[in-house]
Amino acid sequence: MKIFKNIVRLLVLTSLSLSFTPLTTAKAVTSSPIQVKNSTTATASKSLAVTYSALDTSNTLTDVASDTTTTAADSTTNPTSTVSVTVLSGILTLEAVPDFNFGTMTVGSIGKLKSNTVDTTGFTVDDGTNTASATAGRDGNTTGLLSVIDSRNSLKDMPGFTLSAEMGRLKPTNTNAANGDASLNAILHLNPMPLLDENNNNVSVTGTDLKTDKASVNSETGNSAAVMNLTAGSYKGGLIKANFNTADSASLEIPGNGDNTKTSAKNMNAVVTWTLNAAPAVTTN
Secondary structure: OOOEEOOOEEEEEEEEEEEEOOOOOOOOOOOEOOEEEEEEOOOOOOOOEEEEOOOOOOOOOEOOOOOOOOOOOOOOOOOOOEOOOOOOOOEEEEEEEEOEEEEEEOOOEEEEOOEOOOOOOOOOEOOOOOOOOOOEOOOEEOOOEEEEEEOOOOOOOOOOEEEEEEEOOEEEOHHHHHOOOOOEOOEEEEOOOEOEOOOOOEOEOOOOOOEOOOEEEEOOOOOOEEEEEEOOOOEOOEEEEEEOOOOOOEEEEEOOOOOOOOOOOEEEEEEEEEEEEEOOOOOOO
């Protein structure tokens, strides 16, 4: 795990995919999805450590097998087990980003979220060395979970952070691209969702529930939109999560007009880039 200090930018890419059909076809096609990939950039400072951490499956509760024989117990050899945990302190961590699947759409329509399970068959999945050319990410989850851990609670007030998203164009499969299929512009709309802790309680400390920001990410303009935007002293430290897994939590808009002279169905993906910015920590002597 890399640890960076102070105002740090953390990138995680997710890919968006769907099945596209023109307005003139009534043919049913298999829907396709959105996914994520992983890259990091950072700048250093003195007081705050910030890191992106993929979930480490090695840090799990491990049971040590006990003796199950029926012989008399030996009072000098009691059974033992192990408790394993990673304790974070002074670190801001992006833990999870969601995939999005909008099913089957047409150009000129808006589709609601169908699921968080994506199909990247036929696309170039990011492997950490091909980010510029990749058409599918690798870090997205199938539950719709977007989560951050802020363990800077040794400070008087939680200093705040911003998590933003931007999206590339919808790209066809490698085969369809080689046959001349063009990419499409798209707009990802994310609605406000409650910001919760590990016990599903709101993370607010002010009495007013906190939510994610309403965000629209346009591949044509290349804009970056804040999804989590927490100010200093407004929230509790620890796990901060939002779930984008219902039809009303996210939608995809494909502007323009379709080519109604041809009948076709094609799968397309777009890559979403997540950027975590830590607000500077304020310390007092």
